[in-house]
Amino acid sequence: MKKLISIVVPCYNEEEVLGKFYDEVVRVAREMAEVNFEFVFVDDGSSDSTLAKLEGLAEQDERVRFVSFSRNFGKEGALLAGLEYAKGDYVATMDVDLQDPPSLLPEMYATIQEGYDCVGTRRVNRDGEPPIRSFFARIFYKLINKMSKIEMVDGARDYRLMTRQMVDAIIAMREYNRYSKGLFSFVGFKTKWIEFRHVDRAAGETHWSFWKLFVYAIEGICAFSTVPLVIAAVLGLLFCFIAFVMIVVIIVKTLVFGDAASGWPSLICVVLMMGGLQLLALGVIGQYLAKTYLETKRRPVYIVRMTDEDLRRKDKKS
Ligand code: UDP
Ligand code: MG
Numbered sequence: 001m002k003k004l005i006s007i008v009v010p011c012y013n014e015e016e017v018l019g020k021f022y023d024e025v026v027r028v029a030r031e032m033a034e035v036n037f038e039f040v041f042v043d044d045g046s047s048d049s050t051l052a053k054l055e056g057l058a059e060q061d062e063r064v065r066f067v068s069f070s071r072n073f074g075k076e077g078a079l080l081a082g083l084e085y086a087k088g089d090y091v092a093t094m095d096v097d098l099q100d101p102p103s104l105l106p107e108m109y110a111t112i113q114e115g116y117d118c119v120g121t122r123r124v125n126r127d128g129e130p131p132i133r134s135f136f137a138r139i140f141y142k143l144i145n146k147m148s149k150i151e152m153v154d155g156a157r158d159y160r161l162m163t164r165q166m167v168d169a170i171i172a173m174r175e176y177n178r179y180s181k182g183l184f185s186f187v188g189f190k191t192k193w194i195e196f197r198h199v200d201r202a203a204g205e206t207h208w209s210f211w212k213l214f215v216y217a218i219e220g221i222c223a224f225s226t227v228p229l230v231i232a233a234v235l236g237l238l239f240c241f242i243a244f245v246m247i248v249v250i251i252v253k254t255l256v257f258g259d260a261a262s263g264w265p266s267l268i269c270v271v272l273m274m275g276g277l278q279l280l281a282l283g284v285i286g287q288y289l290a291k292t293y294l295e296t297k298r299r300p301v302y303i304v305r306m307t308d309e310d311l312r313r314k315d316k317k318s
Contacts, residue, residue: 004036005109005161006088010078011054012044014096016203018053021096022064028102032109035078039064041096045072058308059315072307075176075207077302079158084166085307092161098202100159104194104304109163117189118162122155124195133210138218147227150185153193154222160184179223186224222287228286233280239274299310 007025011018027035043051043066054066067081094100100121108119124171124283126134141154158180162170169187184191208216221228271287 002034002036003090004038004088005105006038006040006056006086007040008040008045008079008082008086008091008092008093008155009096010042010075010082011046011050011096012072012075012078012245013046013048013050014204015046015050015053017097017194018050018057019100020202021102022057024098025102025105026061027106033105035090037063038086038088039066040082040086040238041066042078042085043068043310044075044078054308055311058311061080064309067304068306070303073302075158076180079180080171080178081302081304083171086167089164091116091164091167092159092299097158097204098198100157101196101199104159104196105161108194111192111194112161112163114192115190116192117166118160118184118191119194120153120160120191121157121194121196122153123157123198124155125198127198128200129198130210135214136214136217140220144217144225147221148182148225150182150224152181152185152224156181156193163189165189170278175223175297176297176301177219177291178301179220179222182220182224208222218287222291226288228284232284235277239277242245 009021018041023037025037039057039061041054041057041064043054045068051068054064054068058064060064065085067085069078069081080092083091090109092105092108094102104121108121111119126137138154141152144152166187166189169189170183173183173186279293
C-alpha cells in the first residue's frame with residue numbers, strides 16, 4: 001500500500017498565488033511516485049475569490065479537499081482544522097505563498113523515513129525583511145528560550161512534515177490560545193531541521209504588520225512561560241526591601257540631624273516609578289488572567305461553513 005501525504009495549507013485572501021502553489025506541488029508530487037498526495041486547503045474566511053478557486057480545484061482534482069471557515073479565525077485555527085481534516089499517514093503543513101518551497105518535500109520525506117517523527121524547516125537568513133523586524137525577532141527568540149522550558153528554534157517556519165502519531169498528539173491539545181510553534185515543540189518527538197534560504201512571497205502581501213507580530217510574540221511568551229509572573233513578584237519583593245532599608249535610614253537620619261523638608265523631586269520620582277511598576281505587574285497578571293478567561297469559555301477555535309464534501313454531495317444530486 002502506498003502511503004498518503006496530506007498537505008495542509010491555510011489560505012487567507014490568497015487568490016493570486018493559489019493556482020501557482022497547486023501547480024508547483026502537483027509538479028513535485030509527480031516526482032514522488034512512491035506516495036499518494038491529498039491537499040487539505042483551509043479557507044480562513046477569505047473575502048476574495050479564494051473559496052471559488054478552491055471549489056474549482058476540488059472539481060477538477062479529487063485529491064483536493066478543503067474546509068472553509070465562517071469568518072477569519074487566524075492561521076492557528078486554520079492549522080488545527082487542517083490537521084484534523086487530514087487523513088494522511090504523514091502530514092505536511094505549509095504556507096500557500098511559496099515561501100515554503102515545495103521542492104523540499106522529497107528530501108523531507110526521505111529524512112522522515114530514516115526514523116524521525118518530524119522534519120522541520122528553518123530559514124537561515126532573513127533577507128527581504130526590515131532590519132528592525134529581524135532585530136526584534138532575534139530578541140524575541142533569545143527571551144522566550146530563556147523564559148520557557150520549550151525550545152523555540154530561531155527562523156523555524158510552520159513548514160514541516162509529521163507522522164500521524166505526532167499529528168494526533170497535537171490535535172489532542174485542545175487549548176484555545178494556540179501558539180503552534182510552541183505546541184509543535186511541546187509534544188516533543190524526534191525532529192530533524194532542514195535549512196533553506198529565504199524566498200520572497202510569490203504574489204500578494206504578507207498579513208503580518210509589525211504590531212500584529214508584537215502581539216503574537218507576547219502571546220507566545222504568555223502561552224509557554226510563567227516567568228513574567230515570577231519577575232513581577234521578585235520586583236515587588238526587591239522594592240519592599242529597598243523601602244524598608246530607606247525607612248530605617250530616614251528614621252535614623254531624622255533623629256540625628258532633625259527634619260529638613262527637602263527631597264521633593266526625588267520623592268516624585270520614586271512615586272512615579274512605583275506606580276509604573278505596579279501597573280506593569282498588574283498588566284502582566286491581567287494578561288494571564290485574560291488567557292485563563294478565554295480558555296474557560298471553551299469556545300471553538302474555528303467554525304466551518306462548508307467543506308469539499310458539501311460540494312461533492314451537491315454535484316452528485318444535480
Ligand atoms: N493566513 C491565514 N489566516 C490569517 C493570516 C494568514 O490562514 O489570518 C495564512 C496565509 O494565507 C499564508 C500563511 O497563513 O498561507 C502565512 O501568512 P503570510 O504569508 O501572510 O505570513 P508571513 O509569511 O509573511 O509570515
Ligand atoms: Mg508568507
